[in-house]
Amino acid sequence: MKIVCIGDSLTYGYGVEQFDSWIYLIRKRTGLDIINKGINGDTTDGMLYRFDEDVASMRPDVVFVMGGSNDLIMNVEPLVVESNIASLCRLAFKKSIKPIIGIPPNVDVGNVREDWADFSDFIKVAEQLAKYRERLLHYSQISCVEYVDFYLEIEKHAINGIGELYFDGLHMNEMGHRIMADIFYEFLMNNTPDCSKIK
Template identity: 45%
Template sequence: MKIVCIGDSMTYGYRVRRSQVWTRLIEDKYGVKVLNKGINGDSTGGMLSRFYRDVVENRPSDVFIMGGANDLIMEVSLNVIKSNIATMVHQARGNLIKPIIGIQPLTEPDMAKEQWSNIADFYRINNQLLELREWIMEFSNIFDVRIVDFCGELNKRINQDNKYEIYLDGLHFTPRGNEMMLDIISPLLRGI
C-alpha cells in the first residue's frame, strides 16, 4: 500500500520537524509508504495543476486530498474549491487510485489574527470552512468517497485550555496537533 497526501501547509507540516508531521507518523505507526506532497501556501487550484505529476505518476493505491483554507484566505469562491476537489477525486478514480478527502480543521481566529496580522477575516474563513465541510460530506455520500473529518473531530477536542498546545499560530499545528490528526485518521487506516 502507498498513499500520496496532496495538500497545503496542513499536509506539509508547517514549522514542524519532518519526523513529527502526521503523514510521517502514519508511516511510523502503520508501516505504510506515505508520500507527503503538501506545499505551504498551496491552493486547490495548485493541487489540481500538479495532481498528475505528484499523484498519478507515483502510482499510489490511495490519495489523500486536503485543501481549501488558502483559497478562502485569497477569497476564491467555494464553487471553485468544490470543483477542484471533485475533479481531483474523479481523476484519482479514473487512474484506479482510491480517493480520501480530508476536511480541514478550523482556524483559531484570535490567535491567527495575532500571528498573521490582517491577511484575512478568520471568522469568515471558519464559516466558509464549515460550508465546505458540509459540501464534502454530501459529495462523499453521493460518490461514495471516504473522508476524514479533521474539522469536526478536532472541534470536539480543542478548547480554550489546550488550544495553545495544538496551534502554533492559529492556522497550523504543533507536534501535539499532528499527533491528534494521526489519532483521527487511524480508524480509516486500520480499515484499509
C-alpha cells in the same frame, strides 16, 4: 499499500520538524508507504496542476486529498473549492486510484498571527470553512468517496479548546500533529482492509 497525500501546509507539516508531522507519525506507526506531497501555501488549483506529476506518476493505491484553507483565505467561494476537490477525485478515479477526502480543521480565529490577519478576515474564513465542510460531506455522500473529518474530530480531541493545538491559529503544533495522526490511524483501521492487521 502506497498512499500519496496531496495538500497544503496542513499536509506538509509547516512549523514542526519533519519527524513530528502527522504523516511521518502515521508512516512510522503503520509501516505503510505514505508519501507527503503537501506544499506550503498551495491551493486546490495548484493541486490540480500538479496531480499528474505528484500523484499519478507515483502509481499509488490511494490518494489522500486535503486542501482549500488557502483558497478560502483568498476569498474563493466554497463551491469553487469543492469543485476542485471533486475534479481531483475524478482524476484519481480515471487513474484507478482510490481518493479519500480530508476535511481541513478549523482556524483558531483569536490566535491568528497579526500579519496574516491584516490581509484576510478570519472570522469570515472560519464561517466559510464550516460551509466548505458541509459541501465536502455532501459530495462525499453522493459520490461514495470516503473522508476524514479533521474539522470535527480535532474539536472533539481539544479538551481545552482548539487553541492548544495550534501555534499560530492556522497550523498545528506537535500536539496537534499527534492528534491528527491518531485520527488518520483510526480511519485507516476502520476503513482500509489492507490495514486491518496493523497494530
